[in-house]
Amino acid sequence: MGTxxxxxxxxxxxxxxxAGRTLECVKCELANANFKRLKLIGVDLSGANLRGANFHRxxLSGANLxxxxxxxxxxxxxxxxxANLRGADLSQALLYKADLSGADLxxxxxTDARLQKSRLSRANLTSAILNRAIAYxxxxxxxxxTRASLVEINLTRGNLRGADLxxxKISNxxxxxxxxxxxKLVDAQIRGSDFYFADLSRADLSGSRFSGVRLEGxxxxxxKIDRATVDRSIMPSGKYVKTGTLAKALNRx
Numbered sequence: 001m002g003t004x005x006x007x008x009x010x011x012x013x014x015x016x017x018x019a020g021r022t023l024e025c026v027k028c029e030l031a032n033a034n035f036k037r038l039k040l041i042g043v044d045l046s047g048a049n050l051r052g053a054n055f056h057r058x059x060l061s062g063a064n065l066x067x068x069x070x071x072x073x074x075x076x077x078x079x080x081x082x083a084n085l086r087g088a089d090l091s092q093a094l095l096y097k098a099d100l101s102g103a104d105l106x107x108x109x110x111t112d113a114r115l116q117k118s119r120l121s122r123a124n125l126t127s128a129i130l131n132r133a134i135a136y137x138x139x140x141x142x143x144x145x146t147r148a149s150l151v152e153i154n155l156t157r158g159n160l161r162g163a164d165l166x167x168x169k170i171s172n173x174x175x176x177x178x179x180x181x182x183x184k185l186v187d188a189q190i191r192g193s194d195f196y197f198a199d200l201s202r203a204d205l206s207g208s209r210f211s212g213v214r215l216e217g218x219x220x221x222x223x224k225i226d227r228a229t230v231d232r233s234i235m236p237s238g239k240y241v242k243t244g245t246l247a248k249a250l251n252r253x
Contacts, residue, residue: 017043031069046084141179181219210246220250 017025018033023040027047036056046066054074061081068088076096083103091111099119106126115135122142129149136156143163151171158178166186173193180200187207197217207227214234228246235241241249 205246208246225250225252 013022013025014028014030016022017028017030023042024044025048026044028045029049030045030053031049032052032054033050034054035058036054037058038055039059040055040063041059042062042064043060044064045068046064047068048065049069050065050073051069052072053070055078056074057077059079060083061079063080063083065083065085065088067086070088070090070093073090073093075090075098076094078095078098080098080100080103083100085100085108086104086106088105088108090113091109093110093113095113095115095118097117097119098115100123101119101121102123103120104124105120105128106124108125108128110128110130110133113130113133115133115138117137118135118139120138120140120143123140124144125148126144127147128145130153131149131151133153135158136154137158138155139159140163141159141161143160145160145163145165145168147167147169148165149169150165150173151169152173154174155178156174156176158175160183161179162182163180164184165188166184168185168188170188170190170193172191175198176194176196178195178198180198180203183200183203185203185205185208188205188209190208190210190213192212194214195218196214198215199219200223201219201221202223203220204224205228206224208229210228210230210233212232213230215236216234216238218236220236225246229244230241230246230249231243233241233249235249239249245253247253
């Protein structure tokens with residue numbers, strides 16, 4: 001299934017990679033290729049075009065996918081533990097129950113990705129874009145989401161315990177019954193989002209701004225709320241607060 005991408009010595013790199021003769025195919029054209037259930041541990045596909053490729057149940061642990069185009073790719077049930085996906089395009093990708101524990105997704109684009117029940121524990125998602133991603137019951141415990149964009153993401157029942165969301169943009173997001181215990185949301189901008197019965201106990205909300213947010217039933221015991229503000233939001237008690245500090249809204253001043 002060569003595509004004519006020849007190396008300096010005339011070798012068809014795509015054909016060699018697909019045949020399993022090499023683990024390196026940097027910047028290769030592999031759109032819509034089928035890698036279902038293959039063992040691809042430690043492969044180098046950095047900068048490769050893998051749009052629409054099928055990696056269902058493949059093992060890509062430790063793989064280098066830096067800057068790769070994985071738009072529309074099928075990554076359901078894939079093992080991507082400790083893989084390098086910095087700057088990769090994973091928009092509209094299927095990642096159901098994918099294991100990305102410890103993976104580096106710095107600056108990755110996960111817009112409209114399907115991440116239901118995926119594992120992203122301790123993953124680095126610094127400055128990643130997760131707009132409109134469906135990630136209910138996703139496991140993000142200890143993940144780094146510093147400055148990440150979480151616009152219209154669905155994290156219902158997600159586990160973000162101990163995650164770092166410092167400076168994250170959380171807008172029109174759904175975090176119903178999510179676990180954010182001990183999470184760090186310092187200086188986070190949180191707008192129009194639903195935290196109904198979410199667990200925010202012992203979270204650090206210092207300097208965060210809640211605007212148009214539903215916190216009804218949410219657990220906020222032992223949270224750090226210095227400089228945190230709130231406007232047009234519903235508190236855990238069901239009380240509507242027009243504007244003020246979060247401390248005052250929670251009767252902690």
